[in-house]
Amino acid sequence: MSIQSTPDLNPGDVAAPGTPGAGEDICDACAGRGTLADGKPCPQCGGSGRVMEGIGGG
Numbered sequence: 001m002s003i004q005s006t007p008d009l010n011p012g013d014v015a016a017p018g019t020p021g022a023g024e025d026i027c028d029a030c031a032g033r034g035t036l037a038d039g040k041p042c043p044q045c046g047g048s049g050r051v052m053e054g055i056g057g058g
C-alpha cells in the first residue's frame with residue numbers, strides 16, 4: 001500500500017475526480033453554498049459546494 005498521491009477527497013466525495021461513471025453534483029449538506037448556516041466551511045464538500053457522486057450503476 002503506497003498511496004502517496006491520493007487526490008484531495010472530501011467526506012462527501014464518493015469517487016475520485018476523473019473516475020469514470022462519477023461526476024460532480026451539488027453538495028446536499030450545504031446546498032452548493034460551500035458553507036454551513038453558521039458560516040463554517042462545509043465539511044462534506046470541503047467548502048467547494050460540490051461533491052463527486054457516482055452516476056449510473058451506482
Ligand SMILES: [Zn+2]
Pocket residue numbers: 027028029030031032033034035042043044045046047048049050
Ligand atoms: Zn457542502
